[in-house]
Amino acid sequence: MDIPALADGVLAGERRALARAITLVESGRADHRAQAADLLAACAVPGREALRLGLSGTPGVGKSTFIEAFGMMLVDAGLRVAVLAVDPSSTRTGGSILGDKTRMERLARAPGAYIRPSPSQTHLGGIARRTREAVSLCEAAGFDVVLIETVGVGQSETVVAEVSDVFVLLLAPGGGDELQGVKRGIMEAADLILINKADGAMVAAAERTRADYAGALRLMRRRAQDPQGFPKALCVSALDGAGLAAAWDEMRALADWRRAEGHWQDRRAAQARHWFEEEVRQGLVALLRSDAGARARMADLGRAVAEGRTAPAAAAAEVVARFRTAAGG
Amino acid sequence: MDIPALADGVLAGERRALARAITLVESGRADHRAQAADLLAACAVPGREALRLGLSGTPGVGKSTFIEAFGMMLVDAGLRVAVLAVDPSSTRTGGSILGDKTRMERLARAPGAYIRPSPSQTHLGGIARRTREAVSLCEAAGFDVVLIETVGVGQSETVVAEVSDVFVLLLAPGGGDELQGVKRGIMEAADLILINKADGAMVAAAERTRADYAGALRLMRRRAQDPQGFPKALCVSALDGAGLAAAWDEMRALADWRRAEGHWQDRRAAQARHWFEEEVRQGLVALLRSDAGARARMADLGRAVAEGRTAPAAAAAEVVARFRTAAGG
Numbered sequence: 001m002d003i004p005a006l007a008d009g010v011l012a013g014e015r016r017a018l019a020r021a022i023t024l025v026e027s028g029r030a031d032h033r034a035q036a037a038d039l040l041a042a043c044a045v046p047g048r049e050a051l052r053l054g055l056s057g058t059p060g061v062g063k064s065t066f067i068e069a070f071g072m073m074l075v076d077a078g079l080r081v082a083v084l085a086v087d088p089s090s091t092r093t094g095g096s097i098l099g100d101k102t103r104m105e106r107l108a109r110a111p112g113a114y115i116r117p118s119p120s121q122t123h124l125g126g127i128a129r130r131t132r133e134a135v136s137l138c139e140a141a142g143f144d145v146v147l148i149e150t151v152g153v154g155q156s157e158t159v160v161a162e163v164s165d166v167f168v169l170l171l172a173p174g175g176g177d178e179l180q181g182v183k184r185g186i187m188e189a190a191d192l193i194l195i196n197k198a199d200g201a202m203v204a205a206a207e208r209t210r211a212d213y214a215g216a217l218r219l220m221r222r223r224a225q226d227p228q229g230f231p232k233a234l235c236v237s238a239l240d241g242a243g244l245a246a247a248w249d250e251m252r253a254l255a256d257w258r259r260a261e262g263h264w265q266d267r268r269a270a271q272a273r274h275w276f277e278e279e280v281r282q283g284l285v286a287l288l289r290s291d292a293g294a295r296a297r298m299a300d301l302g303r304a305v306a307e308g309r310t311a312p313a314a315a316a317a318e319v320v321a322r323f324r325t326a327a328g329g
Numbered sequence: 330m331d332i333p334a335l336a337d338g339v340l341a342g343e344r345r346a347l348a349r350a351i352t353l354v355e356s357g358r359a360d361h362r363a364q365a366a367d368l369l370a371a372c373a374v375p376g377r378e379a380l381r382l383g384l385s386g387t388p389g390v391g392k393s394t395f396i397e398a399f400g401m402m403l404v405d406a407g408l409r410v411a412v413l414a415v416d417p418s419s420t421r422t423g424g425s426i427l428g429d430k431t432r433m434e435r436l437a438r439a440p441g442a443y444i445r446p447s448p449s450q451t452h453l454g455g456i457a458r459r460t461r462e463a464v465s466l467c468e469a470a471g472f473d474v475v476l477i478e479t480v481g482v483g484q485s486e487t488v489v490a491e492v493s494d495v496f497v498l499l500l501a502p503g504g505g506d507e508l509q510g511v512k513r514g515i516m517e518a519a520d521l522i523l524i525n526k527a528d529g530a531m532v533a534a535a536e537r538t539r540a541d542y543a544g545a546l547r548l549m550r551r552r553a554q555d556p557q558g559f560p561k562a563l564c565v566s567a568l569d570g571a572g573l574a575a576a577w578d579e580m581r582a583l584a585d586w587r588r589a590e591g592h593w594q595d596r597r598a599a600q601a602r603h604w605f606e607e608e609v610r611q612g613l614v615a616l617l618r619s620d621a622g623a624r625a626r627m628a629d630l631g632r633a634v635a636e637g638r639t640a641p642a643a644a645a646a647e648v649v650a651r652f653r654t655a656a657g658g
Contacts, residue, residue, distance in 0.1 A: 033642075033646075036642075037640065040640045044638070046637075132641065133640070133642070182548055182550060185514070185517055187517075187549070188514055188517070212544060213548060215541060215544060219511055219541060219542060220511055268637070269635035269636070272634045272637065272641055273631055275642075276644050276645055277631075278641075279642050279644070279645030280614070280617070280627070280645045280648050281610045281613070282645075283648070284613040284614065284649060285610060285613065286649075288609070288613065301605065302602055305601045305602060306598035306599075307598070308373065308597070308601065309373070311369045311462070311465070312458075312605040312607075312608050313365075313369075313458055313462070313604075314366040314370065316605055316608030316609045316612050317366070317612065319612070320609060320612035320613060
């Protein structure tokens with residue numbers, strides 16, 4: 001593969017080049033990983049910075065309709081918008097390129113938009129790396145907004161929160177029942193909670209849900225990286241467009257404030273460091289697991305620890321010592 | 330040190346032996362770590378299982394008064410109660426053996442109770458390991474309830490939640506302001522939220538705070554390991570004892586349900602596995618950092634990654650490859 005040419009294509013904002021580049025970073029093959037590293041290095045051009053917008057919402061909250069309407073609003077305002085899906089469950093439908101594009105028909109055809117369907121890879125470390133790297137490529141390709149979407153299966157919401165500049169949680173009216181309830185760990189990551197479907201007969205219910213979540217958010221301690229009043233809860237309607245512009249204003253206000261206060265770069269730096277350290281840990285564990293004996297012993301010890309037969313520290317010491325010996329150290 | 334004799338002392342429930350055993354597991358010295366492993370193995374007697382009760386509350390919510398009153402209620406009911414403090418900030422006051430015991434005067438003198446002050450060690454990995462191992466030793470010594478207390482500095486609340494069978498969050502009336510607000514990530518770990526100081530002129534305020542938190546809890550999705558109605562928010566008064574028996578009833582009801590449904594053992598097994606894998610990761614990273622060259626390179630790469638000059642995956646691959654070479658693999 002001609003990596004310099006591919007990088008040029010990405011930097012020129014060519015969709016086909018971007019699509020091929022993302023396919024490359026999604027690959028787990030060792031030679032592809034080496035090429036991906038070269039590609040990412042070639043694409044790391046200073047000054048290209050998108051707003052990375054994380055969006056989480058369970059099926060049924062109207063996420064596709066929201067992305068279609070919200071994305072079209074941005075595109076109509078002259079912004080270039082990339083949409084990346086992070087959905088480990090999409091393997092069930094085979095990655096569904098068709099599914100991702102047909103559920104956002106207008107946006108998929110808009111010249112200023114690029115929709116990348118979910119990859120079929122399910123390993124979480126893989127998802128995190130692929131997502132980070134695909135976001136970088138979209139930035140290199142000159143997109144203004146990269147919308148990273150998740151249905152929140154497993155840890156994927158945490159991954160999305162950890163690559164976002166601004167993290168938005170989309171809900172439907174009628175909070176409080178179990179299906180609708182926010183998965184633990186997510187409300188606290190949210191910068192903005194949007195209650196969708198605030199239209200027609202649902203307006204009052206949406207407002208009640210909004211007030212409930214606004215109340216819950218007030219019970220949480222403000223983070224240093226939040227201006228006064230954030231996180232916020234707002235009503236929107238992807239169907240009739242109500243509240244979408246206001247939601248975008250809030251996202252921009254938050255992003256501008258974080259930029260002005262230095263939190264934007266601090267947050268990105270902290271995220272990058274986090275992923276670096278996570279990659280080192282994963283790399284070391286992978287090195288350990290590449291030894292068949294260590295792998296088998298680790299499985300045995302994992303069982304012994306779970307059954308209370310061995311203390312975690314003693315079991316871990318044995319694994320680490322074995323690795324040192326196996327590596328000839 | 331005579332480890333078999335020390336183990337016998339712990340298993341016989343002797344306080345001095347328990348105190349010496351906890352001091353041993355708190356030590357970071359390599360020879361002490363080896364002895365601690367032997368001690369923990371010798372103390373791993375099946376059938377000794379305490380209720381591990383995590384308790385988090387910021388300064389000012391009346392945590393010491395609560396532990397004193399709640400602990401005395403349990404002791405008066407014939408239960409043996411151990412109290413462990415997990416407080417990375419206590420190094421500021423030098424570990425404060427005196428502080429920990431004088432703030433719970435009656436409980437400190439009760440024959441059925443054992444209060445262990447915070448250790449002076451601050452490293453979080455160390456705190457997690459020390460806490461887990463101290464809890465195991467208290468169980469081996471025959472305590473019925475091990476109360477693990479944290480003021481929630483840094484990640485210490487997460488550590489406490491990860492070693493608890495039941496996790497309780499203690500608050501004061503007047504939620505909603507920033508100082509009182511719950512630190513993000515904690516509400517979701519709570520099985521029970523207790524609003525303390527529900528006495529005298531504060532009863533109505535406490536009830537309003539309780540209702541606010543009950544509302545917020547209803548917005549979160551129920552976990553598989555929660556029976557209907559949990560997590561709950563209740564009012565208590567450590568001062569006049571109101572609600573303490575009801576809170577204990579709820580904790581027992583939750584514990585009994587989790588036992589009956591198999592969640593108790595599942596939770597303990599998952600926690601043990603988590604700590605094992607965490608110890609392996611920490612051990613491997615420590616092995617890496619023991620190489621001065623790798624340590625320096627990792628610091629350089631960490632900066633390069635934070636500044637966006639290198640991608641996390643590429644930087645991590647370099648560190649891991651270097652380690653493999655350095656280890657002679």
